Amino acid sequence: MSAVAETISRPEAAASPAAVARPRKRASRGLLRLRTPLPRGWGPAIAVGASVAIVLVWEFVARLGLTTPLFFPSPTAILSAMGRMFSDQHLLWHAWVSTLRVWGAFLLAAMLAIPIGVAMSGYRVIGAALEPAIDFIRYLPVPALVPLAIIWFGVGEETKIFLLWLGTFFQLVLLVADDMRRVPQEYVEIAYTVGANQGQVLKDVAFRAMLPGLVDNLRITLGWCWTYLIIAEIVAADSGLGFVIWAARRYMKTPEVMAGVVLIGVIGLATDQLLRLIHRRAFRYL
Amino acid sequence: MTHLQFDHVTKSFGAVPVVETPFNLAIDRHEFVVFLGPSGCGKTTLMRMIGGLDQPTSGEIRLEGEPVGAPDRRRGMVFQSYSSFPWLTVTQNVAFGLKYRNDLSEDEKAVRAERYLDLVGLYEFSDHFPSQVSGGMRQRIAIARTLAAGADVLLMDEPFGALDALRREQLQTELRRIQRRDAKTIVFVTHDVEEALFLADRVVVFSKRPTRIVAEIDVRSRLGEERSLEIRDGEDFFALRRETIGMVRAAAGGEL
Ligand SMILES: Nc1ncnc2c1ncn2[C@@H]1O[C@H](COP(=O)(O)OP(=O)(O)OP(=O)(O)O)[C@@H](O)[C@H]1O
Numbered sequence: 001m002s003a004v005a006e007t008i009s010r011p012e013a014a015a016s017p018a019a020v021a022r023p024r025k026r027a028s029r030g031l032l033r034l035r036t037p038l039p040r041g042w043g044p045a046i047a048v049g050a051s052v053a054i055v056l057v058w059e060f061v062a063r064l065g066l067t068t069p070l071f072f073p074s075p076t077a078i079l080s081a082m083g084r085m086f087s088d089q090h091l092l093w094h095a096w097v098s099t100l101r102v103w104g105a106f107l108l109a110a111m112l113a114i115p116i117g118v119a120m121s122g123y124r125v126i127g128a129a130l131e132p133a134i135d136f137i138r139y140l141p142v143p144a145l146v147p148l149a150i151i152w153f154g155v156g157e158e159t160k161i162f163l164l165w166l167g168t169f170f171q172l173v174l175l176v177a178d179d180m181r182r183v184p185q186e187y188v189e190i191a192y193t194v195g196a197n198q199g200q201v202l203k204d205v206a207f208r209a210m211l212p213g214l215v216d217n218l219r220i221t222l223g224w225c226w227t228y229l230i231i232a233e234i235v236a237a238d239s240g241l242g243f244v245i246w247a248a249r250r251y252m253k254t255p256e257v258m259a260g261v262v263l264i265g266v267i268g269l270a271t272d273q274l275l276r277l278i279h280r281r282a283f284r285y286l
Numbered sequence: 287m288t289h290l291q292f293d294h295v296t297k298s299f300g301a302v303p304v305v306e307t308p309f310n311l312a313i314d315r316h317e318f319v320v321f322l323g324p325s326g327c328g329k330t331t332l333m334r335m336i337g338g339l340d341q342p343t344s345g346e347i348r349l350e351g352e353p354v355g356a357p358d359r360r361r362g363m364v365f366q367s368y369s370s371f372p373w374l375t376v377t378q379n380v381a382f383g384l385k386y387r388n389d390l391s392e393d394e395k396a397v398r399a400e401r402y403l404d405l406v407g408l409y410e411f412s413d414h415f416p417s418q419v420s421g422g423m424r425q426r427i428a429i430a431r432t433l434a435a436g437a438d439v440l441l442m443d444e445p446f447g448a449l450d451a452l453r454r455e456q457l458q459t460e461l462r463r464i465q466r467r468d469a470k471t472i473v474f475v476t477h478d479v480e481e482a483l484f485l486a487d488r489v490v491v492f493s494k495r496p497t498r499i500v501a502e503i504d505v506r507s508r509l510g511e512e513r514s515l516e517i518r519d520g521e522d523f524f525a526l527r528r529e530t531i532g533m534v535r536a537a538a539g540g541e542l
């Protein structure tokens with residue numbers, strides 16, 4: 001921390017008389033200065049420390065009997081419920097089924113949204129034609145479309161994939177179109193003046209330029225998929241984490257409900273961190 | 287022989303006129319023309335129209351007698367903001383200038399890219415990304431990329447703006463040499479009178495808007511074809527420089 005303060009103190013500070021008090025003031029503000037980088041390794045340490053602290057406080061409050069176990073079970077109770085569910089109720093299998101649904105719908109949405117989004121901002125005609133419809137559907141709440149989905153697809157896998165796809169595709173298209181719009185015009189012009197044709201400009205320049213933003217948007221959209229998954233699995237499923245949570249609720253097994261919720265959180269956190277890591281590795285040049 | 291010709295060109299962006307007086311100028315094959323003019327008078331706009339990146343509102347620009355169309359490899363451009371692609375290394379950025387040429391083998395392309403990398407003094411930074419090098423170095427990436435691409439017509443918009451004095455002199459000398467050797471037609475924008483006179487066969491001085499040409503200086507007849515750094519210390523150069531600065535002042539309408 002003091003090392004950071006030292007490197008940013010200007011050389012003329014030593015010369016001016018008022019400067020003597022300044023370095024100490026800086027150091028005391030240290031970590032709370034806007035955009036001050038954290039020393040190496042501090043970021044993860046603070047993240048883990050704070051998370052553990054939250055769990056400990058929760059455990060402590062629950063143990064003191066300040067909450068009813070039925071409403072707010074302790075972390076240890078949730079953990080043992082989760083252990084039981086792993087051994088007796090195929091929790092791992094349910095988690096796997098949910099993950100497959102999420103990724104299936106997500107990939108389907110991404111594979112359609114990327115080319116359509118790129119085309120929408122690359123070619124004004126397509127953008128003008130599609131934008132009103134997409135913007136309209138984007139604002140429809142997914143739960144409102146559940147009955148329609150069931151009428152169309154029954155209660156099989158298609159319904160779930162469809163609902164997830166519905167919740168992500170239309171948002172993603174517009175995000176992709178925005179990423180594409182933000183590609184600097186000059187990149188495109190450079191490519192044209194060295195002889196690239198339209199396809200080459202799209203593939204070698206526009207796509208590469210938008211890739212970091214695109215990966216970030218995909219990561220965020222993947223998170224939304226989990227939200228819609230639970231809705232889909234509560235309404236029409238006999239497998240998956242949403243089903244498990246809903247089934248546990250019927251018998252007021254709060255620790256089991258919480259265990260399902262926590263597991264979704266853990267899967268989400270792990271996926272997100274993994275994708276962030278890939279992002280950092282793949283886009284070192286940023 | 288005329289290589290590039292502006293024929294009664296005007297340009298407005300929407301309702302905003304940039305070049306309102308019809309603009310006429312003929313540029314010979316293998317001629318080095320420098321545009322000198324106050325900021326905002328439309329130099330970049332004129333260059334972009336030659337490149338095919340903007341279309342004239344009226345009039346025509348002809349390249350080898352044909353109206354210029356969409357941008358292509360015949361007209362290389364160094365942009366004023368000297369962009370490079372952040373996801374490519376310095377070498378890859380330079381090599382991008384050659385990427386779409388089918389007449390060269392991969393080996394020839396690599397050799398060529400390396401040669402221009404060396405020319406602009408970036409050899410030791412070949413594996414760096416643009417975000418890891420200085421602004422002046424990024425400008426040199428753009429210069430090397432455009433030179434490597436090997437267009438007949440080079441459009442250079444203040445390409446040496448961010449360079450230190452030594453590097454500037456070196457690249458000015460090289461550019462003039464390349465222009466003589468490879469017989470290129472060059473349109474070059476600068477605000478630096480000395481740079482203009484050292485490089486140009488002809489300097490075109492612009493007024494502030496409404497833009498028109500206030501003077502054309504035939505540098506070739508005054509300083510000759512061969513330019514070495516010593517020429518800058520000669521009487522002729524000084525006299526010409528004084529004259530030109532006078533014209534630029536007058537053109538700016540006492541705003542300098
Ligand atoms: N795309 C655009 N839309 C609207 N106005 C524009 C556009 N491009 C340029 N202009 C206007 O045209 C005028 C000339 O701009 P231009 O960039 O050609 O000037 P310049 O001579 O290159 O100036 P500088 O020496 O500062 O680079 C400016 O007033 C600018 O605001």
Ligand SMILES: [Mg+2]
Nearest residue numbers: 329330366443
């Ligand atoms: Mg300009």
